[in-house]
Amino acid sequence: MSPAPENGPAETAGWKQRLWAYLSDRVGLDAMLALGVKKRVPIHRTTVFYFLGGMALFLFIVQIVSGVLLSLYYKPSPDQAFESVQAIMSEVKFGWLIRSVHSWGANLVIGVLFLHLLTTYMMRAYRRPREFTWVTGLLLLALFMALGFSGYLLPWNQLSYAATNVGTKLVGVVPVVGEYLLKIARGGENVTGDTLSRFYALHVAIFPLLALALMGAHLYLVQKQGMSVPPRVAESHGGEDKVPSMSFVPDFLLRDAVGWYLALGILAALAALFPWELGEKADPFASTEIGTKPEWYFLFMFQLLKQLPGTIMDLEWLEGEMVGVLFFGAVGSIVLLVPFLDRGDRSRRALNFFAGVSVIFFIVMTAWGWFDELPLQIILGTSLLLAVLALADRFLQRGTPSRRALGVAAVLTVLVLIAAIIRELTR
Amino acid sequence: MRTLPGILLAITLFAVPPALVAAEGEPPPEEEESKCITCHTDTELWEGEQLHLLVTEKQMAELAEDVHWKKGLRCHDCHGGDPTSFRTGDAHAEEAGFRMMEAPGDVPDFCGHCHADIAVMKRYNPSPRTDQVVEYWTSGHGQAMKKNPEDADVAQCVSCHGHHGIRAVDDLKSPVFPTHLAETCAKCHSDESRMKGREYNGKELSHDQYELWRKSVHARMLLEKGDLSAPTCNDCHGNHGAVPPDVDSVANACGTCHVKVGELFAGTKMRHRFEEVKLPGCATCHNHHDIQHPTDEMLGMEADGVCGRCHQEGDPKYGATLTGAEAARKMRRGLDDLDAMIEEAKRNLKKAEELGMGVQKPRFELKKASDALTNARSLVHGFALKPMEEVLDEGLQVATVQNETALERIGEYHFRRVWLALSLVPILLVVGLLLLYIRRRPIPGR
16 A cells, blocks of 8 residues: 555655655654554445545535634734724625635534434444443534534624524523523623634634634544444444445545545535625614524524523513523433443333434424424425434335334425425415 | 683682692692682582682692792782781782783783893893793784784783693693694694684684694604604794794794704795795795605606606796706706715625625715715705716715625635635545445455
8 A cells, every 4th residue: 555665775766655654763653554544434325424424524625724714814903803804795705605614614514414413323433332422422512503603603794693682592591500601601691802802813713723623632532432333233244343444544545535525516606606694794772683493403492492482481580592502501411321321122222213203303493493484384394303213224224114114204294394385386 | 722711710710828838739738828719619609700700729739830820829929919818808909009901912911020030030040031921922923912902812921831730841741841842732723713813914814734744754753763853843943933934934934943954945046936936935845834844756847756756847937948858857867867876885885795795885885975975965955067067976986886896705615615625626525435445455454
């Protein structure tokens, strides 16, 4: 594999070989390459999901590069933030491109991380000894959502101002420490220039540093524990060792590169077809527009909190929002502790039920919050459900009751989808 | 105001002693040295023709709010007499300075006793007005009063300011505060029976002024938007010297606020012609009392255009010319063109802004076109086409350039989309080549 010269004295080798030899002597390229070649990636029906981690990493790199470029022109003050983003969009060469890529990249990386989480769960890749890989991965997802939330305020437009107002308000309903958390989050009682400075520091320094540290730990653990093989695949081949595999370098890396390029293509297409708009400058005295919504990855929380009454069962101390926040806290804790809760068939069934309900809840709430009209909500909801069913399909064996149930669910979903499309077209 | 006893009662009520005032809104407390109130609040003393001299509890409550009372003035400060005496003769003796009012026509001079005396008024205000009484006698009201001092239907001081519960003019509850003034005037001027047969300068007075004014842009600004600078009756007619503006002074009345338009109109031949044919200046086109927000539709020869009222083809009035008609048409066309171009530029700038394109500078520049439009609308009142066309051309040029800039920004937005879409081609090409390479490369050991 090594491109280092195999025959003849070094003096007669070409410049590439000489450069390789130079670097190998100094930074150990040969050792790194040997590690990459030695590392094996299992080949089975769900190998494709291994690419999601690499795709997320690639998008994170895109975010860092585009974010650094934006920071050259962005000015984090209420008087200048909106105008500086406006200048980036209109006066800075290719500023509009960088901003659009950064905004869409943020959404894509969170989308890919959601899929990565879901497929990792389906592969049961969190099993011993990979518990901490799961925990670091989930913390990374939370951190990227926090990055998205903090970055959303930076353009200082009406939408971002309203979303931050509502989002930070939720922190305030946490029992006992809510009031302090709210002040810490906002840098005061209200969303002001202090909040903007705070969010900027979080977005460009604190969260990225934490993300790099967590990502280092996550990748180290992946490297240390190797790629997980789904239990059923291992069983069918008579053990994990007997599952066919490919080397990380160059076979998996080449396939990973396809994933990266596809991510880049999707990013370019989104930036081309739906450039990120700027809206109107934030006005703290303006009333919040009806229909103001957060980013899609917070929509499921927003929609539930919107439905909750002011107080539960007329008990003044039992505020609806507080119950909602605690509910999501509890769900998040369960997801974080999945590796430790999966202790046998019974608990696994309970976890699978919990996961199924959670995914359906996420889909229903997101579709409900995204559109106002029922047919459109159904179209989006059923489409997302079909995508999840298609994912799940790859993990189920043919002829099993689960697979048959999934087939029936898919058919029913398609029928509902068709009915909703017809309803929408004939409206 | 309607009857003499009513007026006498009102004036007499000044005799309520200050001691009865404890605090705002409460009846004034009795003062030992002022005996006026002792008798004038005794219900058993007053009956029949003298009943109007009784001070009721309601009137005492009003007195507590009176600006004079609050300044420390007491009954005898206005009415004279001896407030320390219980003896009717002594208390109301002419030697003690007691002042009688025998007719409504006596009221202005009664109030003027202090209000026309600068030495007295200076105690309360370093630069007081003391010309109200003089002004009053020049007003339509004053002139009517001179003719018949017994006429209780003619307005004098108390008709507008009230009797004893007189409030300062800047008091929100004062009947002459800007937001209440028109209603106060309307009490008489909207009363058909009172106005019947009354005339000024040989012209019969109508009784629909308030009703008309209430529909005007001025009333809307004053009463609905709370703009105290919007005119009410006194701003055009005067306060104490209220008279209807003469034909040749209408433009001056309007020009008090509409300064630029007033100056433009004053310098035109049209103004002199209006005066010659007795047309009331601004009111000829804009009406009086029910003045509406002027629109561009008022200009020109079309249905809503006021120019066509005189510059009629085939039947011109007051010597109006067809050249004027043509000028009006051109002016209107110019305003419409500039207005349309500004609106188009605004629409496109908003669209570009919503697409994330920077429009601050063109939007700032576009304000110059809007200013030109406002300026041109004012210049209509100079009735000269050329200066107006110069301003319109300048505005149109600015608006056109900014509209083009907006369209360029929108075009650039679309260009970016195409450019980005094209970038997909090399990306997909690399993906294709990678896939081909992967397919041709078998995985060892599989």
